[in-house]
Amino acid sequence: MSTTLAKPAPRAPDARTAAPTAPARASGPTFEPVYRRIIRRETHSPRSLVAIVLAALLILALAWVGTEIVIALLGAPALLVAPVDMFTSTVGLADAPAAIVAAAGIGAAVIGLVLVIVALSPGRRARHVLASERTAVVVDNEVIASALARHASFAGNVDPDNASVSVSHRRAVVHLTPTSGIPVDRDEVTAETERRLAGYGLSPAVTARVHIAESGRIGA
Amino acid sequence: MNSTNRVANRLLVLIVGLLLVVVAAAAAAAVLIPTVRDAWKAIAGDVNAQVASWLQATPLGDTGVSWIMPAVLVVIVLAVILLVVFIVRQGRGHTRTVLSERTSEHGRTEVESALAANALEDAIGSRPEFIASHVSAYRVRRTPVLKIAVTCRRGVSPKDAADIVDDAVRALDELLGRPLPALVQISGGFRSRTGSSTRLQ
Numbered sequence: 311m312s313t314t315l316a317k318p319a320p321r322a323p324d325a326r327t328a329a330p331t332a333p334a335r336a337s338g339p340t341f342e343p344v345y346r347r348i349i350r351r352e353t354h355s356p357r358s359l360v361a362i363v364l365a366a367l368l369i370l371a372l373a374w375v376g377t378e379i380v381i382a383l384l385g386a387p388a389l390l391v392a393p394v395d396m397f398t399s400t401v402g403l404a405d406a407p408a409a410i411v412a413a414a415g416i417g418a419a420v421i422g423l424v425l426v427i428v429a430l431s432p433g434r435r436a437r438h439v440l441a442s443e444r445t446a447v448v449v450d451n452e453v454i455a456s457a458l459a460r461h462a463s464f465a466g467n468v469d470p471d472n473a474s475v476s477v478s479h480r481r482a483v484v485h486l487t488p489t490s491g492i493p494v495d496r497d498e499v500t501a502e503t504e505r506r507l508a509g510y511g512l513s514p515a516v517t518a519r520v521h522i523a524e525s526g527r528i529g530a
Numbered sequence: 531m532n533s534t535n536r537v538a539n540r541l542l543v544l545i546v547g548l549l550l551v552v553v554a555a556a557a558a559a560a561v562l563i564p565t566v567r568d569a570w571k572a573i574a575g576d577v578n579a580q581v582a583s584w585l586q587a588t589p590l591g592d593t594g595v596s597w598i599m600p601a602v603l604v605v606i607v608l609a610v611i612l613l614v615v616f617i618v619r620q621g622r623g624h625t626r627t628v629l630s631e632r633t634s635e636h637g638r639t640e641v642e643s644a645l646a647a648n649a650l651e652d653a654i655g656s657r658p659e660f661i662a663s664h665v666s667a668y669r670v671r672r673t674p675v676l677k678i679a680v681t682c683r684r685g686v687s688p689k690d691a692a693d694i695v696d697d698a699v700r701a702l703d704e705l706l707g708r709p710l711p712a713l714v715q716i717s718g719g720f721r722s723r724t725g726s727s728t729r730l731q
Binding site for chain 1: 548552606
């Protein structure tokens with residue numbers, strides 16, 4: 311099947327296309343709840359990897375304990391530890407070698423603390439929402455950075471290889487290394503970066519900060 | 531986009547984390563802090579005796595075994611089944627139908643997501659701004675939603691990329707006669723880092 315989508319004509323050539331354009335605009339707000347949900351989910355981590363790994367480890371541990379119980383009920387020798395020994399050694403923990411128990415306990419507590427933090431922190435992804443009329447758009451920070459680097463290097467009259475940009479949640483930091491002998495107009499670069507950022511309509515908003523290296527570079 | 535239950539994910543991580551902290555801290559305290567150690571030892575004997583009496587008080591028929599062990603086994607099997615279901619439930623929510631409408635008295639019209647995907651990928655795939663594009667459909671709160679994932683060439687303005695996809699989606703709206711909610715995901719990634727950059731326009 312080959313279907314070609316042409317850019318929609320600004321005027322409606324027949325009744326078939328004229329009809330949906332009006333509802334399309336009117337139904338924009340009806341997508342709002344769906345878009346809000348999608349955008350929240352696309353900009354935050356689902357914590358699936360951690361949850362799946364934990365569930366798999368739990369399954370392994372439970373399967374092992376279950377097998378030991380079955381073996382003990384059949385009266386056969388245990389695979390590793392018999393259930394009765396598991397219980398008595400847990401209860402008699404205080405008599406075990408202190409150094410090993412303490413080290414293992416502190417290690418496990420740290421892992422547990424990390425898991426609690428993972429569970430409760432928002433887990434924002436390195437993405438921004440871009441303003442759009444028709445669709446919900448999420449952009450990786452990396453894409454914003456590479457676009458800003460191109461524009462900043464053009465505005466500052468610097469080779470693209472000497473411009474680097476890093477974009478975080480609320481800040482875009484532009485680093486330019488001027489070509490020796492050619493000064494870079496910082497205000498112009500800042501204005502151009504700010505203008506581009508404003509054009510993207512990112513949410514949360516990103517502010518630009520421009521750093522220009524003290525010493526230039528030759529041959530670039 | 532998918533129907534993964536994120537609250538359940540976080541809940542599992544939280545519960546395991548809290549259990550680990552509590553149990554591990556208790557174990558460490560039992561060997562490190564003398565008062566806790568003494569208390570632990572004092573209770574240990576009673577606990578052993580108590581559990582032994584429970585095991586004797588709950589015989590399973592005349593086999594001489596307590597039914598507590600098989601009961602624990604059943605609980606373990608149930609927990610394993612729950613966890614397997616939990617893992618399998620991750621990442622679901624794809625749909626093969628993007629539109630389903632009762633168009634006449636005699637039947638309904640269904641539009642498969644492959645149609646929307648082919649149409650959009652045809653329109654977007656040949657654009658020089660993009661290295662790759664992939665269209666899929668998900669069901670979000672019972673509404674079919676298109677997901678259009680594009681990988682940009684280095685230096686492409688995300689606004690331009692979004693506008694190109696927006697135009698294609700609007701054209702699809704006209705083709706179908708119905709607007710579909712759509713998510714556009716613009717990413718960079720390895721191929722855009724190693725590939726050639728875009729030209730200045």
